[in-house]
Amino acid sequence: SGINAEYEAVVSTQSTGAANYLQRLDWRKDPEIMKNIITFYTKGRALESLSGFYDACAQVEIDEYQNYEKALGALSEALKCMNKAKMQDVGTQEAKINFLKRRISLLKKFVQARRSYEEDVDEAMKQCLMLLEEPDLESGVRSGDIYGFMVEHYATAGDYQKAYHLVQELKQRLPTASLAYYVNNTVLEQIKINVGLDEPNLDPNTPGIEEEIEEEIPEDFGF
Numbered sequence: 001s002g003i004n005a006e007y008e009a010v011v012s013t014q015s016t017g018a019a020n021y022l023q024r025l026d027w028r029k030d031p032e033i034m035k036n037i038i039t040f041y042t043k044g045r046a047l048e049s050l051s052g053f054y055d056a057c058a059q060v061e062i063d064e065y066q067n068y069e070k071a072l073g074a075l076s077e078a079l080k081c082m083n084k085a086k087m088q089d090v091g092t093q094e095a096k097i098n099f100l101k102r103r104i105s106l107l108k109k110f111v112q113a114r115r116s117y118e119e120d121v122d123e124a125m126k127q128c129l130m131l132l133e134e135p136d137l138e139s140g141v142r143s144g145d146i147y148g149f150m151v152e153h154y155a156t157a158g159d160y161q162k163a164y165h166l167v168q169e170l171k172q173r174l175p176t177a178s179l180a181y182y183v184n185n186t187v188l189e190q191i192k193i194n195v196g197l198d199e200p201n202l203d204p205n206t207p208g209i210e211e212e213i214e215e216e217i218p219e220d221f222g223f
Contacts, residue, residue, distance in 0.1 A: 015044030023053070028060050047085035054078035055100075066145055068114070072107045075100060099139070106131070106140030114149065121157075125150060144174055148182035155187045160194035167191060 019040035027033040034057070041050035058074035061067045079100040087093040113127035128146050137143055147170040154163035167179065167188070179188060 015040040016046040051081035103140035144182035
């Protein structure tokens with residue numbers, strides 16, 4: 001049994017080392033590398049590291065693909081691993097578990113809001129607004145993605161004033177972010193035109209039009 005334990009320790013160390021090495025490669029774009037990392041961490045029983053990797057996978061799904069369903073699946077796996085991990089510091093483990101649970105809760109709310117959109121648009125928008133009030137929202141869901149979802153809905157519905165005001169809120173909330181990262185450029189152009197900006201016949205120098213423009217378009221519009 002001593003030999004077995006020693007053998008398992010060697011396998012664990014080697015497997016974990018292999019997984020750590022593979023993480024230095026471009027695993028985000030290679031599903032095969034991703035599978036191998038999970039396999040090696042599992043063989044090495046490095047559940048804390050595996051949890052961290054699933055967490056990283058979830059973030060990639062959000063940052064690069066805005067795929068919250070897949071991110072939710074990855075975070076759920078991260079939570080399972082963290083629950084099974086045998087960390088020396090129980091307090092730290094509990095904190096990590098609670099943090100993962102909270103983030104999963106936030107993701108579930110956004111996924112649910114998007115799913116309910118097909119059946120009840122008003123309810124979906126209401127859920128999104130409530131989600132934007134969550135103080136720790138960014139730990140799980142990017143507020144820009146929620147605004148993007150809402151802006152595109154109102155623009156598609158033809159309520160360009162509402163879409164415009166949401167874009168302004170997004171700018172205030174994330175002043176350094178690129179709007180096109182969250183809202184399709186075509187939609188942004190539609191909003192500009194339909195609230196009066198860039199419309200050829202709404203030249204500020206045209207007599208009788210200037211006052212109307214000033215009423216509808218605040219000075220800080222510029223997308």
